[in-house]
Amino acid sequence: MSSLVKEDLEKKLFQPLAQNLREFIEIEFPVQDRYYLCVSVTKNEEVKIIIVKHYRVGLDEKYEVTKKWSLDDLEMIDGKEADTDNPFFDLHFKKVYSLEAYSCASKYAFARTVNKLNHAYLQKDLQIVNFDSTYINDDFIWSSNNKDCLVLMRICFYAFNLVCLSLCPLPL
Numbered sequence: 001m002s003s004l005v006k007e008d009l010e011k012k013l014f015q016p017l018a019q020n021l022r023e024f025i026e027i028e029f030p031v032q033d034r035y036y037l038c039v040s041v042t043k044n045e046e047v048k049i050i051i052v053k054h055y056r057v058g059l060d061e062k063y064e065v066t067k068k069w070s071l072d073d074l075e076m077i078d079g080k081e082a083d084t085d086n087p088f089f090d091l092h093f094k095k096v097y098s099l100e101a102y103s104c105a106s107k108y109a110f111a112r113t114v115n116k117l118n119h120a121y122l123q124k125d126l127q128i129v130n131f132d133s134t135y136i137n138d139d140f141i142w143s144s145n146n147k148d149c150l151v152l153m154r155i156c157f158y159a160f161n162l163v164c165l166s167l168c169p170l171p172l
Contacts (some may be wrong), residue, residue, distance in 0.1 A: 005054075009038070013052065013063040018043050023113035025106035027051070027099050028087075035066070037099065039113050047071035049091070069093055072122060077111050079130035097161045108135050 006024060014021045019040040029035045034054040041047055049065040069091075076092040087101040089111075101107035112126055115136055118126045128136055 005036075008061055009052065009063060010038070012061070013065070014038075014040055019048065022117065023110060024052075025110045026102040028102065037101075037110060039071075039110070039117060040122070041117065045121055047114075047121055049074065049114070067097075070119060071114065071126075072124070074114070074126060076127040076129060077114065077131075079107065079111065079128075082130045082132050111136055 001005065004022065009024060010021045017040075019042050022041060024036045024038040027035050027037045029135060036052045036054060037135050038050045038052055039047065041048065042070045047070070049069045049071060050065055051084045053064045053066050055062050055064070073093050074091060076090075078092065080086060080088045080090070080092040087104050089099055089107050091097045091100065101110065108131065111131055112135070115126070118124060
């Protein structure tokens, strides 16, 4: 379902704004409408962080930008508690915005994307605190982008199978 929402967001909101949507997560609000926290890149290679309100009018899906910031203005992402599985985090601009992601995994996906885009476009000293750095940075062995780990796991699996097969008695 999220890929359908992403396609719809891109088509109805981000393409008309000449932006490339890189990541979006659902955030919790006490109102009935849905809200998404989005990260996009403009044609001028500016990274934008946008809160989008999603609502329906009849059968038509509508999207409305409610807040917009530049990544350059973001000072810190505070994950609140790195040792617990919680979806709460703060975005520190000139003002602090406390948000609740739909899940802890989506909170980490957002922080990972912002970190990657910061390294790719700005290279500024962005503070990402109270997150488990193993899941934020790509240079760790268990990173999802590190295919060497998957290859190593497959080799170990095949080696284990060979050892098991070699210990089985042959039928006479």
